[in-house]
Amino acid sequence: MAEQASFTIDSPGGPREVTLTYERAGAGEPLLLLHGIGHHWQAWQPVLPILAAERDVIAVDLPGFGSSPALPEGLAYGLSSVVPVLDAFCRHLGIGRPHVAGNSLGGLLALELGREKLVRSVTALSPAGFWTQAERRYAFGTLLAMRQGARALPLPLIERLSRSAVGRTALTSTIYAHPGRRSPEAVVAETLALRNATGFRQTLDAGRDVQFRDDIPEVPVTVAWGTRDRLLVRRQGVRAKQILPGARLVRLPGCGHVPMHDDPALVARVVLDTSR
The missing domain is CATH 3.40.50.1820 (Alpha/Beta hydrolase fold, catalytic domain)
Known part of the structure; x- marks a missing residue:
């Protein structure tokens, strides 16, 4: 624990x-x-x-x-x-x-x-x-899009997507080479972690330079x-x-x-x- x-x-x-x-x-x-x-x-x-x-x-x-x-x-x-x-x-x-x-x-x-x-x-x-700087802008833009997606999706839809390999790929293929191998429970938990991270925006802002x-x-x-x-x-x-x-x-x-x-x-x- x-x-x-x-x-x-x-x-x-x-x-x-x-x-x-x-x-x-x-x-x-x-x-x-x-x-x-x-x-x-x-x-x-x-x-x-x-x-x-x-x-x-x-x-x-x-x-x-x-x-x-x-x-x-x-x-x-x-x-x-x-x-x-x-x-x-x-x-x-x-x-x-x-x-x-x-x-x-x-x-x-x-x-x-x-x-x-x-x-x-x-x-x-x-x-x-x-x-x-171009690579940083690309990475930050991708992270912001992932965050916005995690915040926009209702929990029942996240849970439904997590139950199939195609859905897990849609949710996590940016960071995993083999997203289909992730368990549904893990995908739901990490999507919620991204959505609820109180330090996300401040950390991203601090990393710009x-x-x-x-x-x-x-x-x-x-x-x-x-x-x-x-x-x-x-x-x-x-x-x-x-x-x-x-x-x-x-x-x-x-x-x-x-x-x-x-x-x-x-x-x-x-x-x-x-x-x-």
């Missing part, structure tokens, strides 16, 4: 209490899992049992996503606020410098945690921040990209390698933007290899 952690973080207006929802499983060195924009910690469910066999895994709902409340007044949704929130969350749980794996927005946050030397290793799956430009020496880094990523195209992985020359660049054959569902075994192996 998911748990909640509440802790205090400094803000320009004084201390603020932040609450995050998370799922924890397994034993070993700590491993923090970060999902993408509009998703929730359950994005990691297909790989969580594999990872938990070797790691103390903490999959968290980012602020304003999933079951985590929005950030309190005085805290913005940019990297300069969310990274300290994640660091404070880890310290609250007593896990020190964990390994971290993130997807999309979570991948960008994972890299920023690595740049700040707050983690032991970084696995970034299709991370944001390596786009051209984001460009990851710094190398991360002294921290093992893997950047992995699905060959069928339709949201952040895979040539962005080549740019990531140029900016992070010491990083390992891995292809994920047949995987889409959220590869944990398309090939759980491959993604788990990439994460574990990096954290070893």
